[in-house]
Amino acid sequence: MxxxxxxxxxxxxxxxxxxxxxxxxxxxxxxxxxxxxxxxxxxxxxxxxxxxxxxxxxxxxxxxxxxxxxxxxxxxxxxxxxxxxxxxxxxxxxxxxxxxxxxxxxxxxxxxxxxxxxxxxxxxxxxxxxxxxxxxxxxxxxxxxxxxxxxxxxxxxxDTRRRQQTLARQLELLAAVLAENRFKAASMQLVTRLATLFNAERVTLGWQRGARCRVVQISHSAQFNRKMNRIRATELAMSECLDQRASVAVPPPEEAADHARRVSHAHRRLQEMTGLPSVLTLPCLDDGKPLGAVTLEREAAFSAEEADALESLMALCTRALEEKRLNDRPLPVKAAVAVGQQCARLVGPGYLGYKLTAIVLGAAVAFATLATGTERVAADATLESLEQQVLAAPFRGYIDAALVRPGDTVAMGEVLAEMDTRELVLEQLQWQSELAKLARQEQQQRAAGERAAVNVIGAQQDQAQARLELVESRLQRASLQAPFAGRVLSGDLTQRLGGVVEQGEELFRLSPLDAYRIELEVPEGRIDALREGQKGELVLAAMTGERFAFEVERLTPQTRSVDGSNRFVVEASLESDDRELRPGMQGVGRIEVGEARLISIWTRELVDWLRLTLWRWWG
Missing domain, CATH: 3.30.450 (Beta-Lactamase)
Structure with missing residues (x-):
């Protein structure tokens, strides 16, 4: 048309x-x-x-x-x-x-x-x-x-100037509509400016609701009664226009012959009711879909050029008004409409990719609901030695030689370090000479028959002998030897040669080569699923290509705070003996806790979080 x-x-x-x-x-x-x-x-x-x-x-x-x-x-x-x-x-x-x-x-x-x-x-x-x-x-x-x-x-x-003026008015009207955030304010701007721009007595905006068009705004009127006969007649005129998907003018413009062939019964009844000789209604279309209509009433007849200008204006403003109306809806309504649209796409024609995606997701959910798998609890793991031996300084003295460093592997009885024994040797000679002196004095007193003096000298001999044995024991312990075959974990004495050490000061820490335990830091939300004797696998960061089997031995009450969350320490033992392992290695361990449905395994953390949240809010 x-x-x-x-x-x-x-x-x-x-x-x-x-x-x-x-x-x-x-x-x-x-x-x-x-x-x-x-x-x-x-x-x-x-x-x-x-x-x-x-x-x-x-x-x-x-x-x-x-x-x-x-x-x-x-x-x-x-x-x-x-x-x-x-x-x-x-x-x-x-x-x-x-x-x-x-x-x-x-x-x-x-x-x-x-x-x-x-x-x-x-x-x-x-x-x-x-x-x-x-x-x-x-x-x-x-x-x-x-x-x-x-x-x-x-x-x-x-012609160019007239088109520019028309375009300027259209852009000004569109800018006024877009400047408003709400549908009600934007529609009021539209009808008021249209009334001023086209010298109309009244401009009415109606919007599609279901199968009928209802009046939502009237120029220069903040409120109106929907039960008024004039409002009902206007809504009928708008519905008549929307049914034809074309503008309807009474009287029709002389230069537009097509207007005369359009149905205008409701418009003539509206014209008779209001007494205004000219009525023009234009549809608000968005991609051919009717969204609403605008009715203008005035004394002078509408020309075809004015009808075209109004159609151009509404073509620009309709999409903006519809977006504002959709944004003004409550959130539950938006959610319900979005769900309805997705359901319509799912069961309606077209959208083949959408349907295929839904089928794949449905099959995945069904498989996860019916199929079962082994549930595992993941935890950060640290490899520790089963036991450690501390070698302390046997006496106060000086470091004479350091033969090993941390990381070295030593055999049982191998010398690790040596203490300076020069003073001990001198002290040994001193007490040996003292014993010889006391022995001569004892013989002299025994020959003289001084029994009391002999007893005193015998006590002095016992004291000197004890001192000599002490010095000799220190000389024997001056060389620190490995009590078993293992690896030196700490104790670098190469930087302390000639330095003094106190008696009992830790010098070396050793661990055996084939005795390890694993410390697992289990999240507190999964500690209730663990039991002693459960099996698992360990992957170390230094050897990601190998897996080490282990068995849970002990659930300790010890906790550690890591990244703001509490974790329980669980001890486990390795089932294999690998000489390449080192204490202090870190990795990830997974403990098998039983069989469960795949969907419960995949959504366990989400379900637990929802339970805690609901309990916190509604207890």
Missing amino acids: QLDDQATRAIQAWHAQAENAQAWLARHCASAPQPEGARISEGVVLWRQESDWLPVALWPSGAEGQTLLGLADDVRQAARGLVSQLDDGHLGIGYPVRDPADDQQGTGALVGAVALRVALPASLHDDQRAQAALMPLMQRLEEGVAVLERDLVQRTHR
Whole structure:
């Protein structure tokens, strides 16, 4: 229907152009000069209509013009002025008409051609005299064509200015609607500005709700009663417009013949009820889908140009109003609508990828619900030695030699370090000489018969012997030896050679090579699933390609805080003996806690979190 209106208006513009060309040709031929008796006897104007060239003007009205049409067509093809000999007493002159506003080629687009028949008297049959007589006529024709081109420029300028003004009003109205955040405020801006822009007494906006269109806003009215007869009549008029998917005007514009064929019974009843002689309703369409309608009422009749402008305005504003209305809905309504849309896509036509995705997800959920698997509890793991031996300084002294460093593997009885024994050797000699001295004194006193003195010397001998044995034991312990085959964990004495150490100070820490235990840090949410004797696997960060089997031995009450969460320490023993292991290695252990459905395994943490959250809120 809109295309028919546009075609009708194009034909009307063509007829207006033909009338202007006819009037110009008549004025030009009537006022043309007659140099030396030469006069214009006939004229024709050829004009472009889209891709065709048609005659639009003929002077005088009873002339044939067939010969001039051929000349005009030659002028169109040559795109320049021509002079042609028509017969013995007549010459033809022609000139092209260009539209300077269409300057794509630099000279203006060719839009028409003018051809005139010039009657020559017998005295001008000479070529030179005929050429001299044609010069004023040719100049006059150029001037006349210039006037015609000026009229084209003025008409194009007026049309362009009118379109710019219309576009500016449309953009201003759209900006006012977009500036509002709420549907109610945006719709009030729309109807108020439309009423001002088109001098309407009342502008009513209705929006589709279900199967009917209901009034949501009236210009210059903050509130209205939906039970009023005028409101009901307006809603019926809007429904009538939406049923036809086209604007309805009463009375219909004269220049738009298609409006007269549209049904307007509800509009005429609204016109009779309100008393306003002109009613226009336009549909609010979004991709062909009717969303609402706008009804304008005023005293003056609506033109086809105003109807087109209103349709353009509503085409710009409809999508913005619908988005604001959708955003204003409560959150539960939005969620319900979104679910309904997804369900419609799922069961309706099209959306093959969506359906395939739903089928795959459904199959995955069904499989996870029915299938079972081994449930495992993952925990950070640290490898520790089963036992550690501390080697302390046997006495206060100095480090004489350090033979091992941390990380070295030592055999049982291997010397790890040696203490400085020079003072001990001197002290040993001192007490040995003291014992020899006491032995001589004992013999002298025994020979003299001094029994009491002999007893005193015997006590002194026992004391000296004890001191000597102490020194000898220190000399034996001056070399620190490994009590078993193992690995040195700590004790780098190479930086303390010659330094003093106190008795009992830790010098080395050793661990056996084949006795390890695992410390697992289990999240507190899964500690209730663990039992002693459960099996598991360990993967170390240093050996990700190997798995080590272990068995849970002890659930300790010890806890550690890691990244803001509590974790229980669980001890486990390795079931294999691998010489490549080192105490302190870290990795991840997974403990098998039994069989469960896959969906419960995958969603256990989420379910536990939901339970805690619900308990916290609603207890």
